[in-house]
Amino acid sequence: xxxxxxxxxxxxxxxxxxxxxxxxxxxxxxxxxxxxxxxxxxxxxxxxxxxxxxxxxxxxxxxxxxxxxxxxxxxxxxxxxxxxxxxxxxxxxxxxxxxxxxxxxxxxxxxx
Amino acid sequence: xxxxxxxxxxxxxxxxxxxxxxxxxxxxxxxxxxxxxxxxxxxxxxxxxxxxxxxxxxxxxxxxxxxxxxxxxxxxxxxxxxxxxxxxxxxxxxxxxxxxxxxxxxxxxxxx
Numbered sequence: 001x002x003x004x005x006x007x008x009x010x011x012x013x014x015x016x017x018x019x020x021x022x023x024x025x026x027x028x029x030x031x032x033x034x035x036x037x038x039x040x041x042x043x044x045x046x047x048x049x050x051x052x053x054x055x056x057x058x059x060x061x062x063x064x065x066x067x068x069x070x071x072x073x074x075x076x077x078x079x080x081x082x083x084x085x086x087x088x089x090x091x092x093x094x095x096x097x098x099x100x101x102x103x104x105x106x107x108x109x110x111x112x
Numbered sequence: 113x114x115x116x117x118x119x120x121x122x123x124x125x126x127x128x129x130x131x132x133x134x135x136x137x138x139x140x141x142x143x144x145x146x147x148x149x150x151x152x153x154x155x156x157x158x159x160x161x162x163x164x165x166x167x168x169x170x171x172x173x174x175x176x177x178x179x180x181x182x183x184x185x186x187x188x189x190x191x192x193x194x195x196x197x198x199x200x201x202x203x204x205x206x207x208x209x210x211x212x213x214x215x216x217x218x219x220x221x222x223x224x
Contacts, residue, residue, distance in 0.1 A: 043215030099168040104154035
């Protein structure tokens, strides 16, 4: 029972263009969503979050959009840079102190 | 400040043996969560400890157990190891209400 789904295992984007990573969730009790980035041989690092009272949160080149009615969120990276090549995990929680459930990840390749 | 420290980094064990993994959280963090990462499965939640008490538990068999000490350090134990337990085990610590977790670099367990 995958409560957080990332249906694209991988994505390739040209350097300088926009990268869009998508995520769907099934549990309507989730109200706090996060994105993590992971390089090989390192633990995931927190990127950006959004609570259900918002539909957009922006931090520099990273923007997360939340569509609660569709149970869908997306991460936009613009412009994409070579250092953005990594695995991106979408995650969700019932609250800021609840356990965090992760998706299976999307591997992003930024092409030169 | 020091990050989340996991020891050992690498471990090779034989089927049927048991193993103990250690996690030292960031100073002041009282919540410690454990995740298992395998190829194709993403990060699967094992359990979370807060103030020496298990607060949340994932869907893993009883062979997987954990504990937390008064200094917030946590250990995870896996008994009667199976080949399928080969994975990267990640520990994360957090403050209440703080954005997400801070992960350690993980312990790579190989069961042969």
